[in-house]
Amino acid sequence: MIIDGMADRPLEEFGFKTPLEGAETPNMDKLVETGICGIMDPIKPGIRAGSDTSHISILGYDPYEVYTGRGPFEAAGVGVDVLKGDIAFRCNFSTADDMGIITDRRAGRIRERTDELAQAINSIDTIDGVKVIFKESTGHRAVLVLRGEGLSDKVSAADPKYDGKKWTRVEPMDNSSEAQKTAEILNMVVEKSYEILKSHPLNEERIANGENPANIILPRGAGAVPNVQSFENKYGLKAACIAETGLIKGIGKIMGMDIIDVEGATGGVDTNLDNIVQGILDTASEDYDFLLINIDGADEAGHDGNARDKLEFIEKADQVVGKLIDLEDFYIILTADHSTPISVMDHTGDPVPLLINGPGIRVDEIKTFDEKAAAQGGLCRIRGSDIMNILVDLMNKSTKFGA
Ligand code: ZN
Ligand code: ZN
Numbered sequence: 001m002i003i004d005g006m007a008d009r010p011l012e013e014f015g016f017k018t019p020l021e022g023a024e025t026p027n028m029d030k031l032v033e034t035g036i037c038g039i040m041d042p043i044k045p046g047i048r049a050g051s052d053t054s055h056i057s058i059l060g061y062d063p064y065e066v067y068t069g070r071g072p073f074e075a076a077g078v079g080v081d082v083l084k085g086d087i088a089f090r091c092n093f094s095t096a097d098d099m100g101i102i103t104d105r106r107a108g109r110i111r112e113r114t115d116e117l118a119q120a121i122n123s124i125d126t127i128d129g130v131k132v133i134f135k136e137s138t139g140h141r142a143v144l145v146l147r148g149e150g151l152s153d154k155v156s157a158a159d160p161k162y163d164g165k166k167w168t169r170v171e172p173m174d175n176s177s178e179a180q181k182t183a184e185i186l187n188m189v190v191e192k193s194y195e196i197l198k199s200h201p202l203n204e205e206r207i208a209n210g211e212n213p214a215n216i217i218l219p220r221g222a223g224a225v226p227n228v229q230s231f232e233n234k235y236g237l238k239a240a241c242i243a244e245t246g247l248i249k250g251i252g253k254i255m256g257m258d259i260i261d262v263e264g265a266t267g268g269v270d271t272n273l274d275n276i277v278q279g280i281l282d283t284a285s286e287d288y289d290f291l292l293i294n295i296d297g298a299d300e301a302g303h304d305g306n307a308r309d310k311l312e313f314i315e316k317a318d319q320v321v322g323k324l325i326d327l328e329d330f331y332i333i334l335t336a337d338h339s340t341p342i343s344v345m346d347h348t349g350d351p352v353p354l355l356i357n358g359p360g361i362r363v364d365e366i367k368t369f370d371e372k373a374a375a376q377g378g379l380c381r382i383r384g385s386d387i388m389n390i391l392v393d394l395m396n397k398s399t400k401f402g403a
Contacts, residue, residue, distance in 0.1 A: 038379025
């Protein structure tokens, strides 16, 4: 169970405690009393992990091998059946004028009926024998997948990052003919998206209502879909993923996990934790050996620099933990995927606290769950890539190395 971005640095406003130290977490503390703690570098000491690369590492895959960009995981997370070798991108629906100037990168924060726009984009079908697959995500977000021979993920983004600039022509980032071809196709997709969307009935309605039309798509975050061994194949564990964001769901999907969707899971501090608990309990009662659980609100509060929200969300996450304590015959691993300190408002490379509770654990002396106490625990300091080895060994399912 990963409380996204939960770890932090000492905060003056909390008397130099972290939000986790300041929060009342009786259930986490209860698990600590009969568990073993440590701290974990999700990738390596000092490496600022993304949520994606951290989860990949914690699941025992090498992010430096598997991860070439965020696109493939986002695409898998919104339900595109990506194939090894596909090149995938995150996209924004944006507003462009006739000169190609992006006047609103988020197209008036469009929320509804983007599926109609996606359907129109999919009428492109193929360009030079390359299949173009487009799907809407939440809000103004979407994904684009290019499928075909001779493609590369070494291409730049079309998103100019700021309003008031012309969309950026996609350039190859190495000298390969594959990158050249991919850049050309992407530029055509962007141009065609404007041709298709500018007179789309939904956009005519939006203009009539004084809203910005979603009349162009801007790809970024190119990545190649990796060829990974499935989680079940790698560990002999049938796995499900209960996550809020498309990014983490996509990681589960690419590892071959079943994705459990929970209604009302927003990925924010306002998420429906009751539904998430129910989703976890329902899934735990089914025929699974492993659940990957990610709750995102603490990370959001960290990015917003909102210490009070972060502390309160950690207390709510503690209530979730409290409803899982009585599950029988389970190991619970509780940790974060990285620190998102209030003072930095982004991820840092600080290690995160880690707790393992379950049968046969060598219980240590730690009594509370926080960054400092966990550092004194029996697991000492480990890396994310150690976790699955430790778990599979505790489950007595690991293969002996040697005689
Ligand atoms: Zn994260
Ligand atoms: Zn984050």
